[in-house]
Amino acid sequence: MSVNHLVVVGAGQMGTGIAQVALGAGLKVTMVDLSEDAVMKARGKIEAGFKRLVEKGQMDAARATAALGSFHGAVSLRDCRDVDFAVEAVTENENVKRRIFEEMDAAVRPGGVLATNTSSIPITRIAAATRRPEAVIGMHFMNPVPVMKLVEIIRGAATSDETYTVTKALAEQMGKTTVVSKDFPGFIVNRILIPMLNEACFALTEGLATVEDIDTAMKLGTNQPMGPLQLADFIGLDTVLYIAEVLHKGLGDDKYRPSPLLRQYVDAGWHGKKAGRGFYNY
Numbered sequence: 371m372s373v374n375h376l377v378v379v380g381a382g383q384m385g386t387g388i389a390q391v392a393l394g395a396g397l398k399v400t401m402v403d404l405s406e407d408a409v410m411k412a413r414g415k416i417e418a419g420f421k422r423l424v425e426k427g428q429m430d431a432a433r434a435t436a437a438l439g440s441f442h443g444a445v446s447l448r449d450c451r452d453v454d455f456a457v458e459a460v461t462e463n464e465n466v467k468r469r470i471f472e473e474m475d476a477a478v479r480p481g482g483v484l485a486t487n488t489s490s491i492p493i494t495r496i497a498a499a500t501r502r503p504e505a506v507i508g509m510h511f512m513n514p515v516p517v518m519k520l521v522e523i524i525r526g527a528a529t530s531d532e533t534y535t536v537t538k539a540l541a542e543q544m545g546k547t548t549v550v551s552k553d554f555p556g557f558i559v560n561r562i563l564i565p566m567l568n569e570a571c572f573a574l575t576e577g578l579a580t581v582e583d584i585d586t587a588m589k590l591g592t593n594q595p596m597g598p599l600q601l602a603d604f605i606g607l608d609t610v611l612y613i614a615e616v617l618h619k620g621l622g623d624d625k626y627r628p629s630p631l632l633r634q635y636v637d638a639g640w641h642g643k644k645a646g647r648g649f650y651n652y
């Protein structure tokens with residue numbers, strides 16, 4: 371099955387990036403959010419994104435105009451027709467996502483795929499809200515979507531080989547490299563990344579080294595572009611804590627327990643870069 375018409379549900383940070391990359395790859399995209407205003411804001415961001423690419427000589431102007439012409443907006447999945455593939459990128463709330471999957475189930479044509487960009491909710495549970503769990507899959511883009519090359523594909527307990535093949539081909543058409551993960555907490559990236567960031571918080575609590583030295587050590591000693599405490603600030607300490615809690619609860623092992631210092635910073639409202647304060651001041 372080839373994908374011509376993609377629906378992106380959720381016009382936030384991730385949905386906007388997914389829509390931009392899909393349009394750039396020549397797909398027709400319908401973006402769905404709760405209000406026309408949200409959809410139009412996303413359209414404006416995509417237009418600005420294309421403009422930057424044209425200015426940098428990475429996209430030609432005619433292609434940018436054509437791609438933007440393939441953008442459509444809607445405030446309900448009920449207004450979407452002939453959908454081959456839908457990817458959901460709404461707020462990380464299981465009840466909201468389950469409701470949207472029931473609607474996606476009705477909107478996507480038979481044989482189409484229902485994907486979620488969730489970072490932490492089991493694909494298998496979301497799939498159970500539909501009448502075709504074999505067509506449900508995780509398609510986990512990284513932020514910012516236009517820049518980051520990776521898509522983690524997560525197979526739920528019932529995901530079919532056909533669904534996986536279509537999803538991988540779509541991600542590749544969008545210029546991404548894919549990896550495949552089983553449906554367990556954190557998938558691959560967060561399963562390994564978040565314990566490292568959490569461990570940096572424990573090391574800091576123990577007075578092993580200063581914030582700056584922990585980051586410099588990991589940057590220069592392991593060739594990472596950014597140290598773990600700075601990266602935690604960039605992701606958002608609230609998000610890091612949330613994912614650490616998902617790993618701790620979902621894997622049931624105390625080795626994943628969140629650092630009390632991380633929890634205290636979140637309690638204080640020091641959520642990192644977006645809040646102006648985390649391990650660093652911004």
Ligand code: NAD
Nearest residue numbers: 380381382383384385403404459460461462487488489513
């Ligand atoms: P966001 O808050 O920027 O956007 C969420 C959007 O969903 C909002 O525009 C909101 O209006 C819309 N929405 C909420 N309920 C809706 C409904 N019933 N119907 C239609 N639209 C609805 O969130 P985000 O950062 O883009 O994250 C979206 C998803 O992507 C989450 O599942 C998140 O876990 C996942 N994710 C986020 C990141 C990240 O770094 N931000 C990275 C990977 C995955």
